[in-house]
Amino acid sequence: MLSRIAGFSAAWLLAAVAVQGWGAQAPFAVDEVAPGVFVHQGRIADLAEENGGDIANIGFVVGERCVAVIDTGSTRRIGEALLAALRARTELPVCYVINTHMHLDHVFGNAAFEGEAGVAFVAAARMPASLSARAEGYLRTLDHEVGEAAEGTRAVYPTMLVEAEASLDLGGRTLTLRAWPTAHTDNDLTVFDERTRTLWTGDLLFERFVPIVDGSIRGWLDVIERLAKLPAARMVPGHGAIHLPGGAALAAERGYLAGVANTVRKAIGRGDSLRQVLDAEEGSAPAEWALAERFHARNLSAAYTELEWED
Numbered sequence: 468m469l470s471r472i473a474g475f476s477a478a479w480l481l482a483a484v485a486v487q488g489w490g491a492q493a494p495f496a497v498d499e500v501a502p503g504v505f506v507h508q509g510r511i512a513d514l515a516e517e518n519g520g521d522i523a524n525i526g527f528v529v530g531e532r533c534v535a536v537i538d539t540g541s542t543r544r545i546g547e548a549l550l551a552a553l554r555a556r557t558e559l560p561v562c563y564v565i566n567t568h569m570h571l572d573h574v575f576g577n578a579a580f581e582g583e584a585g586v587a588f589v590a591a592a593r594m595p596a597s598l599s600a601r602a603e604g605y606l607r608t609l610d611h612e613v614g615e616a617a618e619g620t621r622a623v624y625p626t627m628l629v630e631a632e633a634s635l636d637l638g639g640r641t642l643t644l645r646a647w648p649t650a651h652t653d654n655d656l657t658v659f660d661e662r663t664r665t666l667w668t669g670d671l672l673f674e675r676f677v678p679i680v681d682g683s684i685r686g687w688l689d690v691i692e693r694l695a696k697l698p699a700a701r702m703v704p705g706h707g708a709i710h711l712p713g714g715a716a717l718a719a720e721r722g723y724l725a726g727v728a729n730t731v732r733k734a735i736g737r738g739d740s741l742r743q744v745l746d747a748e749e750g751s752a753p754a755e756w757a758l759a760e761r762f763h764a765r766n767l768s769a770a771y772t773e774l775e776w777e778d
């Protein structure tokens with residue numbers, strides 16, 4: 468009888484978590500993409516109540532002494548789910564929580580890790596200013612788009628900044644962090660696990676999910692060339708497939724961004740206004756990219772604003 472009661476309450480608890488969590492979602496899945504490298508794949512979707520904001524790829528790398536978390540999701544609740552998945556695999560302390568850039572879907576689970584003794588929050592040097600300029604708006608967006616599942620979410624800022632490059636020692640395992648010139652945003656940071664040659668690109672690489680320009684399209688195209696030369700055996704993009712050799716996905720991204728830049732440069736050359744560009748490109752969002760109907764026009768606008776003044 469006791470065990471039946473226990474079984475009943477466990478089932479009830481699971482149901483309650485599913486209802487309070489983000490819809491009818493499977494448990495928080497984490498894949499070991501390389502030895503000691505664990506990734507949770509976010510949905511290929513925009514923020515919504517039904518996905519609870521679970522839209523970015525996030526995860527962790529386990530060393531012999533401690534663990535580094537790389538991005539924490541859109542909400543405190545996602546951060547807590549990531550921490551629970553981590554604790555199911557290792558007892559080692561979390562020594563670093565690294566944010567690849569300031570976008571809300573990568574940083575707002577940080578609060579779940581504040582209780583880890585000795586943890587440092589790590590980001591590119593320009594990240595705190597960029598996050599603080601957006602944080603209030605981001606929290607309003609979360610409240611509006613995600614609702615209850617975003618409750619308790621707040622910004623937690625980095626305590627360790629990377630100007631150009633840094634090495635983090637996890638015990639027998641080194642992560643090399645690199646801050647890049649303005650590309651996807653003005654504070655992109657990559658994480659390279661030397662042991663497995665896994666490159667966490669943050670949103671410098673989008674797979675299937677249309678790339679979103681929030682920094683510089685020219686800068687991003689330059690950075691893609693440099694990423695392609697790194698000795699990575701695999702890449703973990705900010706959005707999209709998590710088992711990726713990297714090369715083909717980078718080439719597809721380069722193709723998309725170069726296409727946007729090319730369209731906009733030609734229009735500027737003809738003397739077209741931004742309005743004319745958007746009207747001419749209406750309905751031309753490339754079908755091979757998810758969410759292009761939502762973000763393609765925005766990318767054209769961002770590119771126009773940037774390229775209007777180029778020599």
Ligand SMILES: [Zn+2]
Nearest residue numbers: 568570670705
């Ligand atoms: Zn982003």
